[in-house]
Amino acid sequence: MQMEKLVSLCKRRGFLFQSSEIYGGLQGFWDYGPLGVELKRNVKDAWWRDMVNAHDELTAPAGAPAAYEMTGLDCSIIMHPQVWKCSGHYDLFHDYMVDCRESRKRYRHDQVRGRWVEAKDQRIFVTTMASAEDEQDSIQAKALKFFNLRAKHAEQLKWDGGIVTLPEVDDASKVLGPDAKSLDTLTEPREFNLMFKTTIGALGGEEDTAFLRPETAQGIFVNFKNVLDSSRIKIPFGIAQIGKSFRNEITPRNFTFRSREFEQMEIEFFCHPDTSHEWYQYWRDRRMKWYTDMGLAGERLRLREHDPDELSHYSTGTADIEYAFPFLPEGEFGELEGIAHRGDFDLRSHMEGKLDEKSKPLEVQLGADGKPKYRGSGKDLSYFDDDVWERDKEKLGLRSFKEYVKQNKDAAQPGAPYQYIPHVIEPSAGADRATLAFLCESYDEDEAPDEKGKMQTRTVMRFHPRLAPIKAAVFPLVKKDGMPDVAKQVYRDLKSHFNVFYDEKGAVGRRYRRQDEIGTPFCITVDGQTMDDTTVTVRDRDTLEQWRIKIDDLVEDLRPRLV
Ligand code: ATP
Numbered sequence: 001m002q003m004e005k006l007v008s009l010c011k012r013r014g015f016l017f018q019s020s021e022i023y024g025g026l027q028g029f030w031d032y033g034p035l036g037v038e039l040k041r042n043v044k045d046a047w048w049r050d051m052v053n054a055h056d057e058l059t060a061p062a063g064a065p066a067a068y069e070m071t072g073l074d075c076s077i078i079m080h081p082q083v084w085k086c087s088g089h090y091d092l093f094h095d096y097m098v099d100c101r102e103s104r105k106r107y108r109h110d111q112v113r114g115r116w117v118e119a120k121d122q123r124i125f126v127t128t129m130a131s132a133e134d135e136q137d138s139i140q141a142k143a144l145k146f147f148n149l150r151a152k153h154a155e156q157l158k159w160d161g162g163i164v165t166l167p168e169v170d171d172a173s174k175v176l177g178p179d180a181k182s183l184d185t186l187t188e189p190r191e192f193n194l195m196f197k198t199t200i201g202a203l204g205g206e207e208d209t210a211f212l213r214p215e216t217a218q219g220i221f222v223n224f225k226n227v228l229d230s231s232r233i234k235i236p237f238g239i240a241q242i243g244k245s246f247r248n249e250i251t252p253r254n255f256t257f258r259s260r261e262f263e264q265m266e267i268e269f270f271c272h273p274d275t276s277h278e279w280y281q282y283w284r285d286r287r288m289k290w291y292t293d294m295g296l297a298g299e300r301l302r303l304r305e306h307d308p309d310e311l312s313h314y315s316t317g318t319a320d321i322e323y324a325f326p327f328l329p330e331g332e333f334g335e336l337e338g339i340a341h342r343g344d345f346d347l348r349s350h351m352e353g354k355l356d357e358k359s360k361p362l363e364v365q366l367g368a369d370g371k372p373k374y375r376g377s378g379k380d381l382s383y384f385d386d387d388v389w390e391r392d393k394e395k396l397g398l399r400s401f402k403e404y405v406k407q408n409k410d411a412a413q414p415g416a417p418y419q420y421i422p423h424v425i426e427p428s429a430g431a432d433r434a435t436l437a438f439l440c441e442s443y444d445e446d447e448a449p450d451e452k453g454k455m456q457t458r459t460v461m462r463f464h465p466r467l468a469p470i471k472a473a474v475f476p477l478v479k480k481d482g483m484p485d486v487a488k489q490v491y492r493d494l495k496s497h498f499n500v501f502y503d504e505k506g507a508v509g510r511r512y513r514r515q516d517e518i519g520t521p522f523c524i525t526v527d528g529q530t531m532d533d534t535t536v537t538v539r540d541r542d543t544l545e546q547w548r549i550k551i552d553d554l555v556e557d558l559r560p561r562l563v
Helices: 003-012 034-053 081-087 132-146 151-156 217-222 224-230 273-296 345-352 386-396 401-407 431-442 483-495 508-517 528-533 551-562
Strands: 016-018 030-032 069-072 094-099 106-108 113-119 122-128 158-165 190-193 197-199 209-211 237-246 261-271 301-305 318-323 334-343 423-430 443-449 455-461 472-476 500-502 522-526 535-540 546-550
Touching: 003 016, 003 431, 003 443, 003 455, 030 034, 034 069, 034 237, 034 261, 034 273, 034 431, 081 209, 081 217, 081 345, 113 132, 122 132, 132 151, 132 158, 217 224, 217 237, 217 261, 217 345, 261 273, 261 431, 273 301, 273 318, 273 334, 273 423, 273 431, 318 431, 334 345, 334 431, 345 423, 386 401, 423 431, 431 443, 455 508, 472 483, 472 508, 483 500, 483 522, 483 528, 483 551, 508 522, 522 551, 528 535, 535 551, 546 551
Parallel strands: 069 237, 472 500, 472 522
Antiparallel strands: 016 030, 094 106, 094 190, 113 122, 113 158, 197 209, 237 261, 261 423, 301 318, 318 334, 334 423, 443 455, 522 535, 535 546
């Protein structure tokens, strides 16, 4: 599939627009149009329903070590700045960027790609930011221009190796920047914090600086105790949240894949340390299955376990669910979701002060003065399993938990195994990236007969029915003989059940095409026979099969087909 075709369909049919387009757009920001908003809502609703509302808390699902509970949160975007100091984002959440002294543009170091080439006794590294399919053409055009050669003399360019990224090049003086005409215009890579800064209140001093959240996860950690204290929830359980996150990406690109404002769908799953690795495996597989159930089956989707040397030592596993987006070079995949075993790193950091991720066992990171570099909340974020304590206390011959802790005061965790800091499994997904993957996967072109029976190429978005923005379209075959009135009544009856659309404009074949192009799974047509026997035809978007059904049976016929 060519990406330009999808991008143009998204604009033409109202899935996605560039933000502030009438002012020339704003890089890294996107608006969802009338159909896009329905699609993305359906993605988020399917996630929330499958992970939270429809989760059966009484039965252990296949592959899970036990039954578990799920609940949700909706936290504020701006939080106490200390949250980001203790989470590590303040110090560590950065990318490397390079600036071009000639073009005044800024690039993410690892996203600049190029190729070594030699001509006229000079060997240089020509770079580009063009998309994968245009990369080589762009590099060649730049190299020809640099060496002052015509296209017909392209054979004078001697290529050395394939296309590689800028961090793989050690001689900056030979680099021709993506938008530069001369060599050696790129600065050394510099760290750049990705958090957007903002100011709280009217005074606006340094102490009023706050950040737009770069992830939704921290809101869950800092509310862990609130959720425990306000519900009767017991470990193992998960807290889900969907919401906006902001990252000041240096080079936002690839449509919505890397945006500066985007939405995340995250779960923090709290469990006992002893079973955490089993829970990690469960969530990794459960999340992978969700994408395949929603239609991303096939070799473009893959689960990639990180190698042990990529893991932080407190984690026993991290996996990425990745999709081979069509704008990526052949064989490359882009992350849709990361599933990480995070141990007790986050809860302890918010409790004791930011931990040093390199220490083993984990210890609070100290500043130059020997005190914690970033102080934690000092609040107790441990979990007390009173069911197990009640079960065991008589066996232990103790009256109170205090006595137990006193007895074990020299142990590393005197309250264990009854009181402990839970381990966390974090499935962290992007709603926009998932929506983009569903758009890419759905795009298809096939042949279908037009109204005269002639085969024509048709564009069809093969969305899973749960994700399709419009579930069914209702048409009168012609605009006469009472058909529009009956069709309008069918539309009204269906509208309270599903998102349906009424259309009487143009030839019926054209109306089918318009619905195929936006992925409507069913088209319902009122025709001459409807007037005699109150049946309508239903047409399936994918198989093009048609069947007749009584108007009164439509809802029950469609319902199971839409789940
Ligand atoms: P990447 O390496 O691609 O920048 P990441 O590993 O930093 O992603 P996480 O911090 O794990 O991403 O965020 C979880 C999810 O949030 C990602 O899997 C992705 O779906 C989504 N996400 C992260 N950054 C962006 C972005 N700039 N635009 C859109 N979605 C994003």
